[in-house]
Amino acid sequence: MNAHALILAILNYQEASGYEIRKMSVEGPYSYFVDISYGSIYPTLARLEAEGFVVSRTAQDPGKPERKVYSITPAGRLEFIRALSQPPQNDKLKSEFLMVAMAAEYGSPASISRAIGERIAFLEEERAMIARHMDGCSHEGTRWVAGYGLHMIDAGLAYLKTNCEALMAIAGGANPVGKAAE
Amino acid sequence: MNAHALILAILNYQEASGYEIRKMSVEGPYSYFVDISYGSIYPTLARLEAEGFVVSRTAQDPGKPERKVYSITPAGRLEFIRALSQPPQNDKLKSEFLMVAMAAEYGSPASISRAIGERIAFLEEERAMIARHMDGCSHEGTRWVAGYGLHMIDAGLAYLKTNCEALMAIAGGANPVGKAAE
DNA sequence: TAGGCCATGTAACCGGTTACATGATTAG
């Protein structure tokens, strides 16, 4: 899922400015499984417009800077569907937490406990965000995906809560720094 | 988790050649949450050696090409622990499947059903791989992480199996191509 | 009046992938 396809996907359902697209990818319903920043949004929007997949108009709300609101064209919708119909790549998970957990023996119980605590806090925050998006949203596909997200986050939280002591016990083992420096 | 830290993490537990490191990141116990290819492994190994974090020796097994086996140095271990002690970044999930699911209304029931089927197959394969790594492995951190992986995969499979009909029902709705091209 | 949010955009950089080049050995 590159910027190209993601932006098309968003604009397929609503028109938006670059700023709003970025917000959606960070705080919005897409944030669970995508990520994108200004540095790729604005150039991509310009390219999509040059290719005829989106068009822009300027909008001005009183007391706010001028916005460039992009909307998808018929060609863009076709392109979106084309992108959708390609066999999806397998999910890619990048987790530093799991790396840290794997090497728990090199952390102190305190640092591991902090890492777990922070992770639980993060997951609960994310859960709340998804739940917030879910009610008030009537789009079925979005609700299905949000349901998936909630389910997975709950599973993660459950594992963390029932196994945090086990992980801290690993951390409490030998003196790893000494071991590492031997 | 960049190549630098990942390679250090692997070499912290065992010596390995670039080829083996790549295998581990694709088929091995690390594959669940990292990914890396030759094009970044070999240059990174060279850099790590120049920096004194790893050393290499050449090994030759009869009937096989010569290998360059890398092992971590005390400085490398310190560097590994340093990397570990930095606050872990939040997980990043990239999922094209979820994007496709979200836009299920633009797919046919058949294509959605195929996507779900392929995903289930993939998850089951991954599950088997993790389970395979888990027994026969006595390293506690690895087992904890593998347990996490199994737990999450099971959660994903459960959601998919109980909600696949719902998703296909979305796909079976309107005539999306006509809608898209209108 | 300082900081935060709105809003757009660029340039430098970076981490990584893809594809290629090379070559030996083994199994079918």
Added chain:
DNA sequence: CTAATCATGTAACCGGTTACATGGCCTA
């Protein structure tokens, strides 16, 4: 004889991030 696996490495490219530049409005 062919394909697969083992094994190392490079070069071109790419997608993306980070940091910067700019500026107006609103709130504390």
